[in-house]
Amino acid sequence: MIIEKINKDDIPVFEREKLLTRLEAERQALAESEAHLRRITDHMYDMITQVDPKGIMQYITPSVKKTLEYESEDLLGKSIFDFVHPDDLNEVVCTFQLFISAAAPGKVAFRYRHAGGHYLWLDSVGTLLFDENKAVTGAVLSTRDITKRRNLENALRESEERYRQLVELSPDAIGVISQDLVVAFANKAGAKLLRAPEPVDLIGKSIEELVHPDSLEYALKQLREMFEEGKAQPLSEKKLFRLDGTILFAELTAAPLIFQDKPAALVVLRDITEHKQMEKEIARLEQLNLIGEMAAGIGHELRNPMTTVRGFLQMLGSKEECVNYKEYFNIMIEELDRANSIIKEYLSLAKDKSLDLKVQNLNKIVENMYPLIQSDAMLANNYVNIELGDLPDFLFDKKEICQLILNLTRNGIESMSPGQTMTVTTFMNGEDPVLSVKDEGEGINHDLLEKIGTPFFTTKESGTGLGLAVCYSIAARHNAVIKLETGPGGTTAFVRFRQSVT
Structure with a gap:
């Protein structure tokens, strides 16, 4: 050391002066370095803390005053764990012990008590200190206040959760279409609309699978324009396929969206099939x-x-x-x-035809007509089942309803092969009585289904095309609606007599 050399008597005077000058220069450089370091630590945003292997604070930068409003001197000799939020203490202690014993990465986010009594979120990362024998003597912890960031993250998470719930609980079908033109997301209403068991069953389905050929070209054109120009597409009607192959009409809009860091289209659909x-x-x-x-x-x-x-x-x-x-x-x-x-x-097709409305029971009409229906069925070597539920009395014209039942049953019998069975059923749907006639024929081609009930349309060689047209006219005069469900196993005609105008 320089001081030891200076104290030796055998050092010439000029050498001693030279060594003293050098010593002074080193002291001055050290003082400047310490002053520079203090300026940094006094004005730095992060807190630097030196602790022993047990977490006792040996040194802490003055920046603790800005962040936690403690004086540095008040914290020296105290454990860092004394200020950690109870809910975070176990994680912090375990991370610190693993850090000290195994030199594992020492980084953890936790809540720390402010001098005012409330807690701030801090993020701390550590570096180990060793002696000349490579033994751990402590650690230096660099700690930063992340309260604002954490609050923003929480607010963002809460906002995302709110929007997720809005999307999930929306009565409208909402989906996301990727740039590859496949479904990337669908909510529960979307799955229900397209008759998918779960929303995940729609993921990966292509536009070609879901959009009817009648609407496909225009739908693809709209999506391409949206991806190229980044503009929302106006409300439009589309003809779609459900997963079970049935057709629905939907009103939809599309807008550009970033989904999973990639361009996508947010699509909102509303079922207008009934409309x-x-x-x-x-x-x-x-x-x-x-x-x-x-x-x-x-x-x-x-x-x-x-x-x-x-x-x-x-x-x-x-x-x-x-x-x-x-x-x-x-x-x-x-x-x-x-x-x-x-x-x-x-x-019979005129809507202003006079009606003889009386309060009657539909079941009695069906029972009275059963022999006639059974006779028609026997002539075709078919069978008839009658299943009558409990129905209240309501207003209808007996002659017209008899004509309606006769037309529907004869239509069903004519569609069946010998040996098959037709079932006539009555039941309640809410407050509305319903009559259904089910046959076991081959069903109706979906291309022809929309034409059923149109005057003069018939698939029979000797038909006039007026039988079902008369049924629709009678139903309309009784505030009733006719709905057909068809498939390979037969066709069912439902006549719902609405008891209130909707």
């Missing part, structure tokens, strides 16, 4: 009414001469001199009766 069906039903009823009005206008003019002709044919058929032509007269009378029945069906 579209209602529009078609209104158009169908207007068409039926128009035909009914036309029939009412010309029916009287046609039926009068037909009645006259029929009377003369009967008269001629009874004369002896015309006995050889009686067979022809009978054929002409049958054709006139057939024409008359068609005119009668036309007249």
Whole structure:
């Protein structure tokens, strides 16, 4: 050491002065270094703490005053664990002990008591100190206040949770479409709308699988424009496939979104299938009414001469001199009766047809008609089951409902092969009585399903296409709706008599 050298008597005076000058320079450099270090520690944001292997504080920078409002001197000799929040203490102690004993990474976030009594979130990382024998003598801890960051993280987490719940609990179907045009996310309403068991069952489904060909080209065009231009797409109607293969109509919007750090499309869908069906039903009823009005206008003019002709044919058929032509007269009378029945069906389509409404029980009507229905079934070598539930009495026109039941059952019988069974059922759906007629035929092609009930549309060689049209007209006059469910196992027609206007 320099001081030892200076104290030796054998050192010349000029050497001693030289050594003293050097010593002074070193002292001055050390003082400047300490002053520089103190300026750093006095103004640094982080707190630097030196602790022994038990966590006793041996030194702490003045920055503790800015963060925790403690004086450095008040903390010396105290354990760092005395100020840790009780809920975090076990984790902090275990991390510190592992850090000291195994030199494992010493980093932990925890709550620390402020001088004011409340707690701040701190983030601390440590570096071990060793003696000349490589034994651990303590550690230097660098600690930073992360309260604001932690609060922001909590606020962000809470916000994300709120939005997640809004999306999950939304009555509208919400999904995310990736740039690869596959489903990346769907909420519960989306799964329900598309008849998926769970939302995860929709993940990975492509647009081609879910969008009907009638809407696919326009849907792809909209998505491509959105990804290229980054603009939300306006509300539009789309024809979609459910997972069970059935078709629905949806109103949807799409907007750009970053999902899992990648561009995506946020899609919100609303089922408008019932609305579209209602529009078609209104158009169908207007068409039926128009035909009914036309029939009412010309029916009287046609039926009068037909009645006259029929009377003369009967008269001629009874004369002896015309006995050889009686067979022809009978054929002409049958054709006139057939024409008359068609005119009668036309007249049944008018919406302003007068009704004889009485409070009655639908079950009694079905029971009274059972022999006739059974007779029709037996002629076709089929069977009929009747399953009647408890129904209240309600207003309806007996003749019209009899016609409705007869048309539906005959339609069902004609669709079945010999040996099959038709089931007529009544039950309640909420406050509404329901009549259902189920056959075991081959079902109706989905392409034809939308045309069912349209006047003159028929798949039968000898049909007029008015049987189901009359059923829809009768249902409309009774504030009822007809719904068809069809598949390979047969078709079921549901007639729901709504007891309140919806």
